[in-house]
Each structure stands twice: as C-alpha cells, then as structure tokens.
Amino acid sequence: MPVDSSRLRELIILQLSDGTLSEDECLELEQLLQSPEARILRAQIYERHQQVAAAVDRIDVDSSYQLYEYERHDRRSRRQRAVLMAAAGISLLIAIGAYLWSERPTNAAPPIQGMGITLADGRQIPIVGDTNLVISSDLSLPVSKRQLRFDLVKESQMPEGLNSFTTPVAMDYQVLLHDGTQVWLNSSTTIRFPFVFKGDVREIYVDGEAYIKVAKNATMPFVVHMPEGSVQVLGTTFNVNCYKHDRPAVALVEGKVRLQVQGLSTDLQPGERAVVNAGIINVDQFDPGELSWINGVYVFENANLEDVLEVLPHWYGVTVTLDSPAIAKKKFSGAIYKDRSVEEFLDLIEATAEAEYYYRGTEVHLR
Known part of the structure; x- marks a missing residue:
C-alpha cells in the first residue's frame, strides 16, 4: 500500500528537531520504514535537513541584508535574485520547513480531464477526477488520488487482453495490478498490462519510467518488457528507466532481478544499478535518493x-x-x-x- 507520507514526515521531523520520540512513536516509525518508498522519503528529508543546516552555517546576516538593500533598489538579473534567495536565511528556513511539513500539492490534485485507459478491444475509457472508471455495466474500478486499483475486482469480471495507460506530461500515477503488484508511473510513461495475469508468467510492458514493487509469487515469475530489453523477477522492488530506448537503466532496491537487453544479460543485487550504453552493461551503486521522483x-x-x-x-x-x-x-x-x-x-x-x-x-x- 502507498506510504503515509504525511505521518512519516511528521515523525522524522520530530526526531530531527529534538531527537525524542515516545516509545509508541519509535515503533510506528520503525514499521513505516519497512517500506522502500518510506526509506527513500527519509533520505530525501535528511538531505534537505542537512542542506538547511549547512546553509544556515554559511549565512552572513550583515552581508545578506546589504545584498537585500542593493537588490531592492537595483533589480538586475535573475541570477542575482537566485543568489539573494539562497542567502536569505530566514526565508530559506521558512521555505524548507514548509516543504518538509506539507504534502505535495500535486498528490492531492485530481487527474486532468481527457486521460483514460485504452482497452484491448480498442475502446477508450476516460478518467475524470476521482470518479470510478466504468468498464462495463457490471464492472467499475475505483479511482482516487491518482491511483487505479485492479486488485479489488473479481477475476471473472475482467476482460482479457493487453490494456494501455499513459501518464501525461507533468503528472504521475499509481496502478495497483490485480495480483497486488504496485506500479508508480512517472510522467510521459506508458504501461501495457492485462487486467488479470493468466498462464505461467506475469508480463507487463513499460515505455518511460516506472518504480515497481512486485507481489511475490514463486510459481509465476514477473517480467517487465522495455522497448529494447526486459527485466525478470520473482518478487522485488526496482526502478526501470527507458525514456532513452538505447540507454535503458534498472536500479534494484530489494530482491533480485535479471536484466536482458541487446543480447546481453546481468543479475543485479540490492543497491546496484545497470545502465546499457553502446552495447555494454555498466553496473554501479546508486543513492536511493535518486529514486525519490515517486515523491x-x-x-x-x-x-x-x-x-x-x-x-x-x-x-x-x-x-x-x-x-x-x-x-x-x-x-x-x-x-x-x-x-x-x-x-x-x-x-x-x-x-x-x-x-x-x-x-x-x-x-x-x-x-
């Protein structure tokens, strides 16, 4: 399930502010941090906290005030305004504090009109606001807070075939597949998937960027197809980025995956990222904060x-x-x-x- 980011922010910031949490709050924070998404958000908050502390240490109050007076009387380039903003300690603290405590406005905003799913039979079903997605007279899917859920519908109700969904520019979306697999789609990303997985393997197709937390099923492997390759897993959490078809990248958070692309193959361990470039797979370590686009x-x-x-x-x-x-x-x-x-x-x-x-x-x- 999605991370309760509001509560997670609250607990982490309380911990950073005075270092004290009650026993129940410590236990709650520990449970929240079992999720890879929560640990990514924690890394992001820690980084911002460190940036604030470093910025405050560098502030020269007198110089900042003089720069403010100069800028007030002689507004010049955008660069001067950016530097002034970075030097204004009080404003910086207020801005960072607001960011750390608040939810992203885009998370709460309803989806734009005109977005929808293209079914395997070619029908286009629009998604408007948080109203249910009506597939047929006896099948509708719940839509809320940029999330589509297919796990609550009976298998017998689901039509067969590959369906397609694309996130527009400047938007992200989450799709909860019928088997419980969670897929976060970055902007300008297309996913093709069946409403119900049948047979010996679970297969989806991604073009763009997606963060995927696969529901475990040892008897039914999960395969993510990209325009120039595929990722095979049993149950794991990873990120695929194939915005550039000739340079796909896979970053593994938990579990184990095998990347197969352009006739090459490599297995990844948690914390490793593979990038394909010019017929070579390069593997290195990555910072979990690099996947914080989901937040x-x-x-x-x-x-x-x-x-x-x-x-x-x-x-x-x-x-x-x-x-x-x-x-x-x-x-x-x-x-x-x-x-x-x-x-x-x-x-x-x-x-x-x-x-x-x-x-x-x-x-x-x-x-």
Whole structure:
C-alpha cells in the first residue's frame, strides 16, 4: 500500500528537531520504514535537513541584508535574485520547513480531464477526477488520488487482453495490478498490462519510467518488457528507466532481478544499478535518493547538465536547447520539485552551474 507520507514526515521531523520520540512513536516509525518508498522519503528529508543546516552555517546576516538593500533598489538579473534567495536565511528556513511539513500539492490534485485507459478491444475509457472508471455495466474500478486499483475486482469480471495507460506530461500515477503488484508511473510513461495475469508468467510492458514493487509469487515469475530489453523477477522492488530506448537503466532496491537487453544479460543485487550504453552493461551503486521522483522530487549530486535537463520535457513539457556542447558537461547539484515552476529551477541552474538561460521566442536556451 502507498506510504503515509504525511505521518512519516511528521515523525522524522520530530526526531530531527529534538531527537525524542515516545516509545509508541519509535515503533510506528520503525514499521513505516519497512517500506522502500518510506526509506527513500527519509533520505530525501535528511538531505534537505542537512542542506538547511549547512546553509544556515554559511549565512552572513550583515552581508545578506546589504545584498537585500542593493537588490531592492537595483533589480538586475535573475541570477542575482537566485543568489539573494539562497542567502536569505530566514526565508530559506521558512521555505524548507514548509516543504518538509506539507504534502505535495500535486498528490492531492485530481487527474486532468481527457486521460483514460485504452482497452484491448480498442475502446477508450476516460478518467475524470476521482470518479470510478466504468468498464462495463457490471464492472467499475475505483479511482482516487491518482491511483487505479485492479486488485479489488473479481477475476471473472475482467476482460482479457493487453490494456494501455499513459501518464501525461507533468503528472504521475499509481496502478495497483490485480495480483497486488504496485506500479508508480512517472510522467510521459506508458504501461501495457492485462487486467488479470493468466498462464505461467506475469508480463507487463513499460515505455518511460516506472518504480515497481512486485507481489511475490514463486510459481509465476514477473517480467517487465522495455522497448529494447526486459527485466525478470520473482518478487522485488526496482526502478526501470527507458525514456532513452538505447540507454535503458534498472536500479534494484530489494530482491533480485535479471536484466536482458541487446543480447546481453546481468543479475543485479540490492543497491546496484545497470545502465546499457553502446552495447555494454555498466553496473554501479546508486543513492536511493535518486529514486525519490515517486515523491515528486529529483535529487542530483554533481550531475552533468545534459542529464539533468532530460527531466524537464517529462515534468514540465519544456525542452532546453544548449548553445554549445561545453554546457552539457557543466555540473549541477540540487533538486527539481514537480510542484514548483520550471523558471525557479532554471534560476537555480543560473546560480549554481554557471549557465544562463534565455528565451528565443517560445524556446528556452542555455548559454
């Protein structure tokens, strides 16, 4: 089941604030952290807490006030405003505190109209708000808080064949499959799946990015097909990213998976990530915070700008053109939040990555 992120945030922040929790609260926190999704969120909160502490240590109150006075009388570039925001300690604490305590607004927002499922027979069933998804006169599926559930419906009611569902730009969605498998779909991601798994194997198809927690069934293996390969599991938690068909990546959180792509094969252990590039599978360790997109944030540590900018088309519907190849290799450390504007993120790039953005008509460029 989805993590109670609101309660988890509350307990973690109470622990960070004074280090004391009651015995019952400690037990509750320990139980919540059994979930990989909860541990990812904890890592994200810890990182933000450390950033706040480091930023406060660096604040020069007198200099910040002088910069404020200068900016108030002479507003210049967006970069100056971004630097000013980073230096204003009180505002920073308020902003981070609000982020840590609150839920993401996008989690509570209803799905947009026009989104729906395409059934195996070609029919398109719209999803509007949190109303039930009506498949037929005797079959409807519950829809709430960006989640579709197929686990509550009797197998005899389900039509056969592969159905298709796509998350639009700037949205994410969760699908709970009939066997109990949970699939978090990132923006601009398509999943094809049967309403009920039959036969000797459970198979789904993903194009985009998905975080998957497979329901265990040793007698019925689970296979995730990507445009250029597949992942085989028995029961595990992992992330697949195939936005770039020629560079699929799989990160394993729990269990064991086998990646098969382009005639190559490799087994992963928890904490390992495999990236396919130019006919070679490279395996390395990854930070669980890198999978925090399921909580509405991408965290980057000393990443190339070309890799960072790959997120923008999916989360904001914006593509940034680089004016020179050298900009692609500039480094960026920071976070992208889905519930904040793309301009705020681009201002952060200007302030930290020595690159300036500008508009040419409606196109965004970096120089």
